Amino acid sequence: MRHWTLTYSSQTQALLWLPMILLALVLALIGVHVFDPKARRWTWKALAVIGVGMAVGQPFLALSWVPPEKYMGDTGRILYVHVPQVWMALIALTLNFGASLAFLLKKSWVSDALAEASAEVGVLFGAVGVTLGALWAKPTWGAYWTWDARLTTAAILLVVYSGYLALRKFIEDPEKRATWSAVVGIFAAVDIPVLWFSVKWWRSMHQTQSNPSTVDPLMTAVLRYSATAFLALLAVFIYQRFLVASAKRNEEVALPEALPAVGGTP
Amino acid sequence: MSQPAAIEVVDVSKRFGPRWAVARLTFTLATGRALLLTGHNGSGKTTLLRMLATATFPTAGHIRLFGQETRAERAALRDEVALLSHASFLYEDLSAEQNLTLVARLRGVPQAKAAVAALLDKVGLTTRSDSPARHFSAGMRKRLAIARLLLKRPKLALLDEPFGELDPAGIRQMEALIRELKDGGTGVVLATHLVEQGQSLTDERLHLENGRAVGAQA
Amino acid sequence: MSGHPKILAGAFEVLRKDLLIEWRTRARLNALIFFSLATLLLFSFALGPDSELLRKNAAGYYWLGILMASVLSLGESFRIETENLALDGLRLIPTDPRAVFLGKAFGNAVMLWLLSLIVLPVMVALYDVTIREGVAQLAGLLFLGCLGISAPGTVYAAIASNARARDVLLPLLLFPVLLPSLLASVKATGLIFEGDPMLQLRSWVGLLASFNVLYWGLGFVLFPKIIEDD
Numbered sequence: 001m002r003h004w005t006l007t008y009s010s011q012t013q014a015l016l017w018l019p020m021i022l023l024a025l026v027l028a029l030i031g032v033h034v035f036d037p038k039a040r041r042w043t044w045k046a047l048a049v050i051g052v053g054m055a056v057g058q059p060f061l062a063l064s065w066v067p068p069e070k071y072m073g074d075t076g077r078i079l080y081v082h083v084p085q086v087w088m089a090l091i092a093l094t095l096n097f098g099a100s101l102a103f104l105l106k107k108s109w110v111s112d113a114l115a116e117a118s119a120e121v122g123v124l125f126g127a128v129g130v131t132l133g134a135l136w137a138k139p140t141w142g143a144y145w146t147w148d149a150r151l152t153t154a155a156i157l158l159v160v161y162s163g164y165l166a167l168r169k170f171i172e173d174p175e176k177r178a179t180w181s182a183v184v185g186i187f188a189a190v191d192i193p194v195l196w197f198s199v200k201w202w203r204s205m206h207q208t209q210s211n212p213s214t215v216d217p218l219m220t221a222v223l224r225y226s227a228t229a230f231l232a233l234l235a236v237f238i239y240q241r242f243l244v245a246s247a248k249r250n251e252e253v254a255l256p257e258a259l260p261a262v263g264g265t266p
Numbered sequence: 267m268s269q270p271a272a273i274e275v276v277d278v279s280k281r282f283g284p285r286w287a288v289a290r291l292t293f294t295l296a297t298g299r300a301l302l303l304t305g306h307n308g309s310g311k312t313t314l315l316r317m318l319a320t321a322t323f324p325t326a327g328h329i330r331l332f333g334q335e336t337r338a339e340r341a342a343l344r345d346e347v348a349l350l351s352h353a354s355f356l357y358e359d360l361s362a363e364q365n366l367t368l369v370a371r372l373r374g375v376p377q378a379k380a381a382v383a384a385l386l387d388k389v390g391l392t393t394r395s396d397s398p399a400r401h402f403s404a405g406m407r408k409r410l411a412i413a414r415l416l417l418k419r420p421k422l423a424l425l426d427e428p429f430g431e432l433d434p435a436g437i438r439q440m441e442a443l444i445r446e447l448k449d450g451g452t453g454v455v456l457a458t459h460l461v462e463q464g465q466s467l468t469d470e471r472l473h474l475e476n477g478r479a480v481g482a483q484a
Numbered sequence: 485m486s487g488h489p490k491i492l493a494g495a496f497e498v499l500r501k502d503l504l505i506e507w508r509t510r511a512r513l514n515a516l517i518f519f520s521l522a523t524l525l526l527f528s529f530a531l532g533p534d535s536e537l538l539r540k541n542a543a544g545y546y547w548l549g550i551l552m553a554s555v556l557s558l559g560e561s562f563r564i565e566t567e568n569l570a571l572d573g574l575r576l577i578p579t580d581p582r583a584v585f586l587g588k589a590f591g592n593a594v595m596l597w598l599l600s601l602i603v604l605p606v607m608v609a610l611y612d613v614t615i616r617e618g619v620a621q622l623a624g625l626l627f628l629g630c631l632g633i634s635a636p637g638t639v640y641a642a643i644a645s646n647a648r649a650r651d652v653l654l655p656l657l658l659f660p661v662l663l664p665s666l667l668a669s670v671k672a673t674g675l676i677f678e679g680d681p682m683l684q685l686r687s688w689v690g691l692l693a694s695f696n697v698l699y700w701g702l703g704f705v706l707f708p709k710i711i712e713d714d
Contacts, residue, residue: 104709156660163657170647173283180643183706184657187636190702191661194695198664201691202671252283321572322713337714344578355573357564359505368501372494372577398508414573 016217019224026050026232033235044239051232058226066222078136084227085129086154088234092122093161093189095238100185103178109253112178113245114238115185116168121237123161125230130154149200156195160188174252270333272297272422272453273318278327280313280477287313288477290327295470297332300444300454302464305474311457312352314474315424318455319349331422345373348420350428354411358400362391362410365399366417373418385413389439404431412443422453429460441467491583498579498587499594505564506595512560513595520553520603524610535612542611543674547666549607550600551633554592555655557599558637561592562645571711581708585638589703593627593634600626616679625672628692632665635699642710665699668692 026047033043062080099115102108133151134144145151164184171177273295280288288310295301303311316322317329320340329336331343356365363382370378386392389409399407408431415423425444429437444467448454458464465471473480506513527545528538538545565571575581601623607613615622637658644654672688 104706156663159656160660163653163660166656167643167647167653170649170653172648176646179709180647183639183709184643186706187639187661187702190698191664194664194698198667198691198695202667253281319576321576341578341580344576349576351569351572353569353572355570355576356568357501357505357570358567359508359564360501361508364504368497369577372497372574372579 012218016221019221019228022050022054023224023228023231026228026235029232030235033239040239044236047232048236051229051236054225054229055233058229061222061225066218067216075136075139078132080222080226082129082132082136083223084230085125085132087227088230089122089126089129089154089157091231092118092125092234092238093157093192096122096161096185097189100182100189103182104186107175107178109174109178109246109249112174112182113242113249115178115182116245117238117241119161119164119168119185121234121241123158123165124237125234126154126158126161130158149196149202152199153192153196156199157192160191164188174249269297270330271295272299272332273301273455274328274330274333276328276330278317278324278329280310280317280322281325282313286477288317288324288474291474291477291479292327293472293479295453295455297453298448298451299470300448300456300468302461302468302471303455303457303474304459304461304464304471309474310477311474312426313477315349315351315426315455315457318422319347319351319424320344321349345418346421347424348415348418348422349424349426350411350415351426352430354399354407355414356399356407356410359398361396361398362386362402362413363395365410366413369414370417375417381417385416388416389413405433405436408432409436412440416443419447419450420452422455423447424455426457427459428456429458429463437463491580491586494579494583495586495590498574498584499591500587502561502588502591503594506591513599516553516557517599517602519556520549520599521606523549523552524603524607528610538611539613542607542613543670543677545611546600546603546607546673547629547670549603550596550630551659551662551666553599554596554630554633554637555658557595558592558634558641558658559645559651559654561588561595561638562641565642566645575711581711582704584711585703585707589634589638589700590631592638593630596630596633597627600630613677615677617676617685622673622676625669625676625689625692628689628696629665629669629673632669632692632696632699633662635696635703636661639703639707639710642707665692665695668695 029043029047029050032039033047036043058080062077066077066080068074068076095118096115099111099118102111103115130151133154137146137151138144164181167184168177168181171180271294273293275291275293278288278291279286291310291314303314305311313322317324317336318331320336320343323329323337331347334343336343357368360368363386366382366385367378370382375381383392383395386395389412391406391409391413394402394406399410402410408428412428423444428440428444432440441463444454444456448467454468456464456468524545527548531537562571565574571584574584604622604626608615640658640661641654644650644657647653668688668691672685672692675685675688
């Protein structure tokens with residue numbers, strides 16, 4: 001069993017670059033998807049293939065290929081899923097903030113649908129991340145729930161955005177729903193750093209964030225690999241959820257092009 | 267054209283969810299004229315009046331009052347346009363006098379106390395000026411809402427069913443009041459089911475059905 | 485057209501109106517006081533007659549009592565605005581929507597503050613608390629904490645008042661967002677009760693003050709989006 005060795009064969013060294021290359025590919029695909037509407041027919045499929053393919057390989061890498069962590073042993077392996085899941089939740093919720101802000105600056109059903117999609121997918125990833133964090137905490141700290149700053153913040157975050165999603169369900173008028181949820185989205189997003197800071201002051205016993213240079217490069221590589229896989233899946237989830245939200249919005253509101261004809265009774 | 271029209275509605279549509287409450291409506295009303303607005307319940311009268319009052323804004327199209335666009339110039343226009351709506355806008359827990367004083371102070375009416383007392387007298391509520399609005403009958407609320415509207419003479423008065431809930435004496439008073447507004451140069455839009463009464467008070471008529479104008483403008 | 489003096493003047497009128505309504509409906513305020521007293525009593529029943537535990541956590545229970553009451557009073561402050569569409573009437577007078585925010589949020593803070601001061605002696609007796617750092621400091625801190633509740637509270641109450649299931653929605657939206665202010669308020673109040681040998685009070689109060697600046701700024705900018713229908 002290898003432990004904390006920092007020298008690897010050149011073959012392994014080359015392999016360590018793989019996650020970065022895949023990440024670049026995923027980011028490029030997302031970029032094309034965002035900026036070229038015509039490409040959207042295939043970009044999401046490509047992302048889905050990459051995401052699912054990488055996710056299938058992920059258990060092998062995280063459970064067997066990478067050596068166990070020096071202090072945490074095998075339980076530390078859960079972090080290869082927990083950490084990127086929480087990252088993805090934060091990306092999705094940041095997107096929700098952007099979409100909310102965009103809606104308030106210029107009304108558009110696109111940003112409203114994107115806000116809905118990103119919040120829901122963000123809550124999904126966040127819920128998985130927090131659950132895994134609790135599972136990891138049991139053998140590591142001796143209890144499922146420790147009132148550590150990061151875990152607590154993440155949990156409250158889930159409550160905040162569950163409230164956001166509930167609000168969306170409780171308002172029937174689409175325009176009011178869009179405006180009000182955008183306001184709540186902005187309040188919630190501004191609250192994240194505030195919450196994080198105050199809970200940290202209040203109590204903290206979470207591991208300080210590891211700097212990649214102090215961690216075994218193999219571990220970093222697997223973490224990056226997992227994050228890339230989840231990022232591809234995140235993009236696909238949000239896009240599909242966005243399509244559903246847009247279709248709903250189309251059904252709810254007659255869009256401007258459906259403006260009734262001049263004169264006469266219908 | 268020396269003076270911009272009091273109301274200029276250009277291809278206005280308003281959507282509530284999947285429904286068009288007002289659809290592709292276009293009309294103008296010259297300054298100093300009075301318009302009768304008719305139509306069944308749900309034909310879009312109230313929505314149109316709310317848009318004219320800058321309480322809400324068109325989904326498509328433009329409304330200009332005295333040459334000013336409602337969405338952009340709402341702050342200035344609200345000072346000149348008054349709406350008498352189905353909802354009385356009254357605070358139930360404040361007395362008649364306190365309700366009016368609040369509006370008077372916010373509008374910057376000079377000598378608010380005297381102005382409020384005079385208006386309460388005018389609508390016949392002086393004896394009840396200290397009772398909370400909660401204890402008022404529908405007709406009394408209407409009178410109080412009218413007093414609220416008259417605190418500062420508007421350039422354009424939008425009246426949504428002003429005769430509703432009033433007794434015969436109240437209706438006569440209301441007619442006199444509308445004439446008084448008109449004679450003072452205030453533009454009037456009057457939405458009512460009482461077509462005959464309405465026609466005797468107005469110069470033009472607009473009939474709405476399903477949010478659309480029906481028939482030629484008189 | 486609408487300079488700062490005009491916003492402040494409008495805010496003052498809205499505040500005056502809200503306080504006047506509260507005064508005319510004192511029965512409602514009384515009910516609210518008894519509600520928070522009942523909450524404080526419930527905490528002691530739920531935790532058993534362990535007076536040491538109660539004294540140690542008094543600040544937390546006290547603020548929870550205020551928080552529970554705040555949801556009711558915030559909801560009430562917008563119920564009077566939805567009745568007869570009074571809020572529409574207010575903005576058509578015209579009143580600057582930001583003035584409405586400032587007036588209502590400040591009014592809500594004042595009401596909560598009064599409530600907390602009225603409940604204070606009972607809380608002190610009930611939990612056997614000593615106020616070591618001075619009553620004036622405590623009153624100031626309570627007001628700062630109430631301001632921290634009322635700014636986001638006013639924004640969220642305006643939203644919830646127009647939604648279905650508003651009674652569930654308001655606390656669901658509001659409580660998690662209020663957590664930072666609540667944490668800071670509870671910590672600072674606890675230090676005032678227990679004494680502050682490490683001189684931590686200043687930093688908690690500073691934290692609470694900066695949350696206030698943030699929430700009041702956000703509310704000031706975003707509130708018009710909620711009540712203007714465009």
